[in-house]
Amino acid sequence: MAIGIFADRDDLVGRAVEYFLNGAGNGSLMHAIPFVYEDEGLAQWQESGRDQGHTIMGIGLMGVFCEMAWNQGIDCYGQDNNRFLKAAEYVAKYNLGYDVPFTPYTWQSGPSSTAPHVGWQTQTVPGAGSRGQARPVWDQVLGHYAGRRGLDAPWVRQMAESLRPDGGGGDYGMTSGGFDALGFGTLMQYSAQTGRRIARLQSFNFPDRYVRHSGSTVRLEPTALPLGDSQFRVVPGLAGPADGRISFESVDMPGYFLRHANYQFGLVANDGSAQFMADSTFLPVAGLAHSRLTSFRSHNFPDRYVRHSNYGLRLDPVVTDLDRAEATYRMVD
Incomplete structure (x- = not known):
């Protein structure tokens, strides 16, 4: 998506959006967010059973993808009745310390002979690893859904308010938190939240x-x-x-x-x-x-x-x- 925009290549942008909508792997919307709990306004993120560091990173990366598309006049944020918003609410709620529903998720990584991911495995509960981790991804999501669209996003809002303003680099320790996301979320999105x-x-x-x-x-x-x-x-x-x-x-x-x-x-x-x-x-x-x-x-x-x-x-x-x-x-x- 980014290269297509930078190079003014509509074919690459279209290819990225088509994969987001219909791709066979976990980067597509329906595979990244496999289960929706409509009555609760939540949706399970694909890596929620793994750990929360990777899960929150995924929310940040999909947010960046949707924002790039939005700036080309393409609404990926709103696909399938705001499915991404429901996933962000799910991840935020769990990382704020609350219980969330979970549907067992069965997955495979590599051939059966490759350790440690041998054959099929099933996740049965949300992964507690890195729960509550701080990453600068939430103002990006809140700015669109609550700011531009006026939608309710209470759990994402709590997360954003607890971390604002977004930083980057070593502001979140020397592992991944401030390096996987660039930390411009508050700067670029806070004005949208205030209706500007x-x-x-x-x-x-x-x-x-x-x-x-x-x-x-x-x-x-x-x-x-x-x-x-x-x-x-x-x-x-x-x-x-x-x-x-x-x-x-x-x-x-x-x-x-x-x-x-x-x-x-x-x-x-x-x-x-x-x-x-x-x-x-x-x-x-x-x-x-x-x-x-x-x-x-x-x-x-x-x-x-x-x-x-x-x-x-x-x-x-x-x-x-x-x-x-x-x-x-x-x-x-």
Whole structure:
């Protein structure tokens, strides 16, 4: 993923994402997180039965992978109903000293003649080795799920708050804690937790155009410098952040939000009313035309999505392939 981004190789980025989603080994989402306990909002990490040093390191590495993808407009964080968040909550809860459910996990490492990993083995309880180890990985996870998406992450939050600010190197001893993760989590993600993420909405089918405002008028227009009128602060949904609902506040005009009225969009000052908050709240979902991008479902009209038509912004039902293309966006940080 990193090399693909650095070299501007979309094929390598795509290969990495495809492996994350469908790969045969333990680096893929479903294998790294084999069991979900939906009623508890938790999911078992693949190495949880081994020890907690490797388990926490895995959370950090998957977080970095998801963040790199996110910055390319690809949502790996949200795959399979935020499966990674549930795993991070599981690992954080156990390392805070609480019990977690555990499903026996059977594994094999190497051929039967290779010691010490001979044949198949089964883990039956969470591994207690290195339990409670400090590693600078938690603000990375919290910044996305709680900050950008407004989701509840109580165990991850406790871990992040107990360790903040993240460090690196020998700050966590001279073994692996501060060397496997670079320690920039607090610096890069704390602002997201406080609702300060800024993004532009790039059209899927007109990638040279972005959602922009001129006064109260909102349209899809080619980008231009300065970028202010195409930048929005992504904040927890004014009508409530449940399920990651968000609202878009203008950077140029603080206190003004993208709002629909009679299915047309404008940039309108927040009057504090329940109607305003409902009209300006949206649920991000997997892109209707491209699952790695994003579409925005209306909070109060859940059968309608934010779409453009003749470059104007509307709230409409989605039926045709053209509708789906016009209702899909890349969120560019």
